[in-house]
Amino acid sequence: MGDAEAGIRFRNRHGIVWPLAPPRPPPGRVDDLLAENAARGLWIDPDTNRNRSCGKFDLQRAVAAITNVAA
Numbered sequence: 001m002g003d004a005e006a007g008i009r010f011r012n013r014h015g016i017v018w019p020l021a022p023p024r025p026p027p028g029r030v031d032d033l034l035a036e037n038a039a040r041g042l043w044i045d046p047d048t049n050r051n052r053s054c055g056k057f058d059l060q061r062a063v064a065a066i067t068n069v070a071a
Helices: 030-040 059-070
Strands: none
Touching: none
């Protein structure tokens, strides 16, 4: 969904618009990020973007959808 003021917005499978994310902090060191994630029990792996009803994240489909909205 495109929005002139808010930019591109995303909806979940129930049609609810995801809230806008806060600004990202400046990039840090990879080792620090990995250590912080490990301390919180967070792991990024091939199953990170999976949920019970969908398969793996389809990057090509996501980029195509964003491109169509931005055009």
